[in-house]
Amino acid sequence: MSSAAPPASTGYARGRATREEILEAAVQLFGEVGYRTASLREIASRVGISHPGLLHHFPSKAALLEAVLARRDEVDSIALQADLDAGHSLGEAFARVVERNVARPGIVELFVSLSAEATSAGHPAHAYFRRRYAEVPATVRRDFEQLRDRGVLRPDVDPATAARQLVAVLDGLQVQWLLEEGLPPAERVDMPAAVRAFSASLMVG
Amino acid sequence: MSSAAPPASTGYARGRATREEILEAAVQLFGEVGYRTASLREIASRVGISHPGLLHHFPSKAALLEAVLARRDEVDSIALQADLDAGHSLGEAFARVVERNVARPGIVELFVSLSAEATSAGHPAHAYFRRRYAEVPATVRRDFEQLRDRGVLRPDVDPATAARQLVAVLDGLQVQWLLEEGLPPAERVDMPAAVRAFSASLMVG
DNA sequence: GTCTATAGACTGATAGAC
């Protein structure tokens, strides 16, 4: 499958490959300039097709955004679940998500740009991010409640507050990290280390 | 001065009033949809003039953005300094900044939108936010170092790491808070309380 | 100081050929 196979009469294999390329280019450009400022023409030209060609695969710009978010969710949740299944704590699993993202700055840019943009009510990703920010801190809170019951969480730490703080630290560090682009690595935030340090500061001993 | 005075032959007083109105409307719209998506026509129409009328006061869109940022810096730094002069700790002064911002959601939206947008190298506020994110954590770090020397900071807390975390918590909570708009207040993050809780968790006993 | 008119460029989406 894939690669340089000539377009078959079905056109199917070529179509699949292009769909992936489009999603990849869209992640990149949405990250660079945000959803609203990104143009279908620019995304299309980056994968070597015209913008009506792109619209054959995704019927509208908003549909393309939905597909981008659905794909990120799929990839991330599989990797996260694998880390949890391997016995890592939730905090450590988060740190490993960050570790992977540091290697793919486009993903970090995507979520920083989109979460800020989607803050406004009319944005096509508004509902997505509202759901995400309702669910993620709640999941972390439940995890912290279990840790508290097992005596692992520091007794003076409130699970709900700490969950919010962990998510906030994650998001806030990404902005700092992006704005330090080009600095010598030693002067940039070490995001995975910072996340681990914060998690550790919530636990006993 | 100000108010319903008829346009004098100098046109000066009227001009000053309009400049303030434009800046206010720009803060609002830049916050709502970001700098790039905001249009001069929309800002102009919100203050009841045409867009060439607006461009008489600010020669370009980027100049308008600069003026908005300069004005926010002025207002915020005066208020922050007043709190410090009144004997409040830096952490408490930050919490009070947040307290004021909660009453003016447009300001929170402005900084969340712009800091995310300005992450990309070509953005007209890129240099501004790079400077800001180099200076603010450094100032907090110096403050924490003094607290450590006076035995107020918990001995296991690293000033530099904690400074970064405090700034990150501030930024991250703003995103959470904006995405919880419309929820009953009890379910929304209490940002000032969360900032105070985080600051307190860094101090001894 | 504010306006109308306009230049010149870009946008998302559609029609229809191949």
Add this chain to the structure above:
DNA sequence: GTCTATCAGTCTATAGAC
């Protein structure tokens, strides 16, 4: 599945009248 051509809308900025 991809193209060219095009529609109807948007944008920043400028020219020039009043």
